[in-house]
Amino acid sequence: MDANSLIAYSLPGTKEFLVGTIKYCSTEKPKSLTDFDFVIAPFDKLTGQTYWFKFSSISGSRVFGSPDNFSAIKAESTSREAYNQAYAEIQDSIHRKSTSKVVLSRRIVVPRQEQDLYTLFIKLKNQYPDAFTYLVSTPETGTWLGASPELVLSNRSGKITTTAIAGTQVLGSSSVSNIKWGQKEIQEHRYIEDFLGEVLTKNGIDFTISKKSTIQAGDICHIHSRVDIDSNTSLPAVIELVHPGPALSGYPVQEAVALISRIESSSREFYCGYLGPIDDHKIDWFANIRCLQVHNEDYTLYVGGGLTSDSDLEAEWQETTMKSRTLLDVLELATAL
Numbered sequence: 001m002d003a004n005s006l007i008a009y010s011l012p013g014t015k016e017f018l019v020g021t022i023k024y025c026s027t028e029k030p031k032s033l034t035d036f037d038f039v040i041a042p043f044d045k046l047t048g049q050t051y052w053f054k055f056s057s058i059s060g061s062r063v064f065g066s067p068d069n070f071s072a073i074k075a076e077s078t079s080r081e082a083y084n085q086a087y088a089e090i091q092d093s094i095h096r097k098s099t100s101k102v103v104l105s106r107r108i109v110v111p112r113q114e115q116d117l118y119t120l121f122i123k124l125k126n127q128y129p130d131a132f133t134y135l136v137s138t139p140e141t142g143t144w145l146g147a148s149p150e151l152v153l154s155n156r157s158g159k160i161t162t163t164a165i166a167g168t169q170v171l172g173s174s175s176v177s178n179i180k181w182g183q184k185e186i187q188e189h190r191y192i193e194d195f196l197g198e199v200l201t202k203n204g205i206d207f208t209i210s211k212k213s214t215i216q217a218g219d220i221c222h223i224h225s226r227v228d229i230d231s232n233t234s235l236p237a238v239i240e241l242v243h244p245g246p247a248l249s250g251y252p253v254q255e256a257v258a259l260i261s262r263i264e265s266s267s268r269e270f271y272c273g274y275l276g277p278i279d280d281h282k283i284d285w286f287a288n289i290r291c292l293q294v295h296n297e298d299y300t301l302y303v304g305g306g307l308t309s310d311s312d313l314e315a316e317w318q319e320t321t322m323k324s325r326t327l328l329d330v331l332e333l334a335t336a337l
Contacts, residue, residue: 104307
């Protein structure tokens with residue numbers, strides 16, 4: 001494997017980070033999770049490729065050089081016209097009752113300055129200590145950087161957990177306890193809980209769902225509930241059931257994914273996929289949101305939001321712009337160094 005390939009990551013709430021150099025990768029579904037150390041999967045399992053990585057070495061909190069597995073493809077931002085057209089098609093789908101919610105994404109392309117990726121990773125980690133921050137750079141995946149607040153699947157101390165996260169509000173000068181949620185956000189969250197309940201029940205898997213609460217990720221808040229799953233269930237089987245759920249695609253999931261593939265102007269690639277480390281049978285896999293891809297001359301930021309019948313076009317566009325600040329603020333910080 002190319003010596004220039006590496007994966008750096010920091011789990012939520014930890015001060016340390018780990019850096020793994022790559023021994024090999026596989027696109028085959030593993031017979032045992034213990035054969036690998038990290039996974040990155042695409043949004044669309046039918047058109048994208050999942051990569052399983054084995055590390056040749058792993059070390060803690062070390063300075064690393066900037067890898068250069070950059071795409072030479074010239075990316076383009078999603079135009080407002082294209083976004084408006086996709087929004088209209090989604091609302092038509094909702095009006096016809098083909099879907100109840102669809103997550104519409106957009107790409108924001110900004111010029112790439114001469115910035116060191118190690119510095120960007122550290123800035124992102126320090127600014128969002130409660131998120132899963134990562135840098136993945138390999139010839140197979142290209143180079144991706146992100147800070148995700150959303151757990152897709154975890155297995156710790158024999159307890160399998162996933163989450164239902166929906167809604168977005170800026171905290172500002174308020175406190176988390178003062179955040180109030182409207183009907184749109186509450187319904188979005190209910191779709192996720194309903195989906196998880198449906199697929200787990202259908203497959204005979206026992207689970208419990210916690211009460212809703214508000215969580216904070218940087219200056220942004222979300223509705224959150226935790227889903228604990230029967231620990232005897234196969235982890236690969238669970239991830240196949242729960243990804244991509246309504247938080248990343250829409251509801252019903254199959255119909256939403258099909259609509260997204262038709263109306264979005266470009267592939268999401270690893271955006272809204274999942275990624276994370278594997279340590280023996282312990283896993284922490286997160287939704288690949290609040291992320292960017294590094295090109296030779298540009299960064300492509302990926303952001304999105306869930307649309308329902310209660311959505312407002314201008315408000316949804318502004319929400320994606322607000323979400324882009326997670327990464328734009330860090331890029332500006334790095335530029336100022």
